[in-house]
Amino acid sequence: AQKVTQTQTSISVVEKTTVTMDCVYETRDSSYFLFWYKQTASGEIVFLIRQDSYKKENATVGHYSLNFQKPKSSIGLIITATQIEDSAVYFCAMREGDQGGRALIFGTGTTVSVSP
Amino acid sequence: NSKVIQTPRYLVKGQGQKAKMRCIPEKGHPVVFWYQQNKNNEFKFLINFQNQEVLQQIDMTEKRFSAECPSNSPCSLEIQSSEAGDSALYLCASSRGVTSGNTLYFGEGSRLIVV
Numbered sequence: 349a350q351k352v353t354q355t356q357t358s359i360s361v362v363e364k365t366t367v368t369m370d371c372v373y374e375t376r377d378s379s380y381f382l383f384w385y386k387q388t389a390s391g392e393i394v395f396l397i398r399q400d401s402y403k404k405e406n407a408t409v410g411h412y413s414l415n416f417q418k419p420k421s422s423i424g425l426i427i428t429a430t431q432i433e434d435s436a437v438y439f440c441a442m443r444e445g446d447q448g449g450r451a452l453i454f455g456t457g458t459t460v461s462v463s464p
Numbered sequence: 465n466s467k468v469i470q471t472p473r474y475l476v477k478g479q480g481q482k483a484k485m486r487c488i489p490e491k492g493h494p495v496v497f498w499y500q501q502n503k504n505n506e507f508k509f510l511i512n513f514q515n516q517e518v519l520q521q522i523d524m525t526e527k528r529f530s531a532e533c534p535s536n537s538p539c540s541l542e543i544q545s546s547e548a549g550d551s552a553l554y555l556c557a558s559s560r561g562v563t564s565g566n567t568l569y570f571g572e573g574s575r576l577i578v579v
Contacts (some may be wrong), residue, residue: 381564391553393570400565437505441566449519450564451497451509452557 350375352442354455361430361462367416369425369458371440381443382423383452384412386436393439401424427460435462467491468571470556471538476577477546485574486538489558495519496533497568498541501553511548513539522535 351374361367373382382399397409399416407414415424427434440455469488477483489496496512511521513533521531528547533539543550553575557568 379564383567385570390572391575392572393555393557395567395569398567439505439507445564449495449512449514449562451512451520452507452568453501454507457505 350380350424350442350453352440352453352455354440354458356458358459361460363430363432363462363464365430366426366428367430367434367460367462368427369389369438369460371423371425373421373423373440373442375442375444376423377444379445382414382416383441383443384423385441386415386434387439387440387457388436396438397425401464430460430462432462432464434459435460468473468556468558468569470554470571470574472574473572474575474577476579478579479547481547482542482544483550483578484540484542485554485556485576486540487556487558488538488570489556489572490569492556493560493569495559495566496564497557497559498531498539499555499557501555501573503552507555510541519562531538543576546576548578551576551578 380401384396397460399407399413411428413426437457437459439457441452467490471486494515497512500508511520511531531541555571555573557570559566
């Protein structure tokens with residue numbers, strides 16, 4: 349059965365430092381896609397970065413990067429040089445296979461608080 | 465800022481009342497998803513469309529929820545008879561294509577409170 353698990357409920361960091369969030373997933377598909385989103389205080393969910401299962405290189409976008417460990421079914425998110433505005437809830441999500449209409453499966457999120 | 469537009473941002477309904485939410489997908493995105501997010505940050509997939517056609521929907525959606533994505537009009541999700549357990553953030557997302565490799569882009573959501 350497909351499942352996404354984020355065990356860290358909340359993380360507090362000081363700005364300009366690095367924060368790392370964990371995410372593990374379960375799937376029987378050989379092809380899948382992993383996504384990270386953040387949800388701001390207003391409720392808006394913003395796409396950050398993705399990793400395709402067949403790609404070996406870790407994805408990087410701006411100050412977001414991923415630590416993809418396929419044998420461990422793990423996809424960690426790393427945010428470097430954090431800013432106050434990075435305070436949000438971060439969700440890991442997965443879409444399986446390449447069939448039409450598959451839903452995105454979410455973890456329950458990690459709340460990140462960045463303080464001055 | 466979101467390019468997926470959801471209205472209204474908030475709605476308050478009494479039990480048994482209808483609750484209707486609308487979504488304009490990002491331009492050029494024929495695929496639309498509706499999710500329900502509860503206060504525990506759990507996401508529940510409700511239904512998705514490709515253009516006007518339903519791709520998948522869960523049982524709850526089939527019974528009390530109705531949704532459509534008419535041509536040249538906003539998509540909508542309507543709860544026929546609201547229950548307290550329906551209080552949640554309803555999120556609409558759109559994507560360029562139907563396959564799993566397509567990224568979903570979300571709106572800001574419509575927060576429903578059922579009193």
